[in-house]
Amino acid sequence: MRFGFFNFDFFNFDFSVAISCLNYLPMFYHVKELQFNARVSKPDPRFARLLLEQFGGGNGELKAAMQYFVQAFSCKNPYPDKYDLLMDIATEEFSHLEIVGATIQMLLTGVNGELKNAANSEDIMQMLEGKKAKEEFIHEAMINPQFGVLSGGGPTLTDSNGNPWTAAYVNANGDLTVDLRSNIAAESRAKIVYEYLIKFTDDPYVKETLRFLMTREVAHYQQFEAALATIQPNFPPGVLQSDPRYSNLYFNMSTGTDARGPWNDGTSTQLGETWQFIEDPLEAVKASEGLINREPEGTDRNEKSVQKINKSLSEERSTEVLTATPQEDIQWSTYSQNGNTKRKTK
Numbered sequence: 001m002r003f004g005f006f007n008f009d010f011f012n013f014d015f016s017v018a019i020s021c022l023n024y025l026p027m028f029y030h031v032k033e034l035q036f037n038a039r040v041s042k043p044d045p046r047f048a049r050l051l052l053e054q055f056g057g058g059n060g061e062l063k064a065a066m067q068y069f070v071q072a073f074s075c076k077n078p079y080p081d082k083y084d085l086l087m088d089i090a091t092e093e094f095s096h097l098e099i100v101g102a103t104i105q106m107l108l109t110g111v112n113g114e115l116k117n118a119a120n121s122e123d124i125m126q127m128l129e130g131k132k133a134k135e136e137f138i139h140e141a142m143i144n145p146q147f148g149v150l151s152g153g154g155p156t157l158t159d160s161n162g163n164p165w166t167a168a169y170v171n172a173n174g175d176l177t178v179d180l181r182s183n184i185a186a187e188s189r190a191k192i193v194y195e196y197l198i199k200f201t202d203d204p205y206v207k208e209t210l211r212f213l214m215t216r217e218v219a220h221y222q223q224f225e226a227a228l229a230t231i232q233p234n235f236p237p238g239v240l241q242s243d244p245r246y247s248n249l250y251f252n253m254s255t256g257t258d259a260r261g262p263w264n265d266g267t268s269t270q271l272g273e274t275w276q277f278i279e280d281p282l283e284a285v286k287a288s289e290g291l292i293n294r295e296p297e298g299t300d301r302n303e304k305s306v307q308k309i310n311k312s313l314s315e316e317r318s319t320e321v322l323t324a325t326p327q328e329d330i331q332w333s334t335y336s337q338n339g340n341t342k343r344k345t346k
Contacts, residue, residue, distance in 0.1 A: 028091070035095045036212045039205035040106040047201045048107035050160050054197070054213070055100045057159035059189040061213075063169040065093035067186060070172040071179045076332070078324040082176055085227055089220055096213055103209055104155040177237040180228040184221055191217035235270045239317055241309050244301040245294050248273035251281040274298030 054060040072086035157165045171182040194214035198207055228234055236242055248271070250264035264275050276298050278284045288294040296302060 034099050034102060036099055036209060038099050038103045038209045040103065041203045041205050043109040044107045044203065048104045050197060050200055051100060051104050052155065052158055053160045053193060055104060055155050056157040056165040058169045059193050061093050061097035061100055062165060064186055064190060065090050065097060067170045067172060068093065068183065070170055074174050078321045079176060082227060085223065096216065099209065099213065101155045103206065175238055177231055177234045180224050181237060183224040187217045187221040239313050241306045244296040244299050244306060247271060248298050249276050249278055251278045253281060
């Protein structure tokens, strides 16, 4: 059997070699089919603009992908399971970025082609029926020039108002008890943005895509939450414990009718301390020399117990990182003899 310039002996071919090759894949590779079958019923440049919020906005897919991607690096040796989680979700977020970009492009169908007809300035206007539609298009181009003037009818790495994407959106603090909470918050914000976006389109296909993306935010929220629960203790975030003199104080910093609830009455959610409602914060500050003379109330914790935990947890977390990280001949990946990294099997 011959394919092009190559002879292929079907009967003598070792298929085990081909199958084993499936285990040797690059870290990133692109599959041309989208993860979800994104579709649109018809072009809608106005909604395309709104959808940019999830392409290059502060709560969008690129922000999420880069946040989890960057966070993963410090986990590689000490917490390989969390490294795997973060890289998997980061990679999925890149696929969601592609879904959003593809949807924007479909919503802009026709714009790029007409703009390319530079010889006829009327073609773009012939796409629009009636004087009102033309005036609305001109108005939209004036307040949102990205599609019509800057990108030529394609998505731009900006939010819906044209503000460029920035690395300032990314939160990576090098501590999983902090980063995983940041990720839970990020998924919450992304979810509510999709929820809002759904209200601004009547396209059933677009709604279908947005619902899928919104649902994946819910899934990721739970995955990060579950990962956080495997780290014990994980509160307060980081290593150092809080000062028992101040950890259960609620300062009544406003006048008028006071609101009471589990945030200032009863027992605190994490430390199990009794909330101390400070009715007159100014008087409390004066009476304690700026709070430095205040003694712990409503808690079993004291300075001695806090310092004991600080010491033991510091040693534990430091040892976890140091013992898992080689100090010389450092190599990121382990490669097989043929030079490829073996892909994990799930």
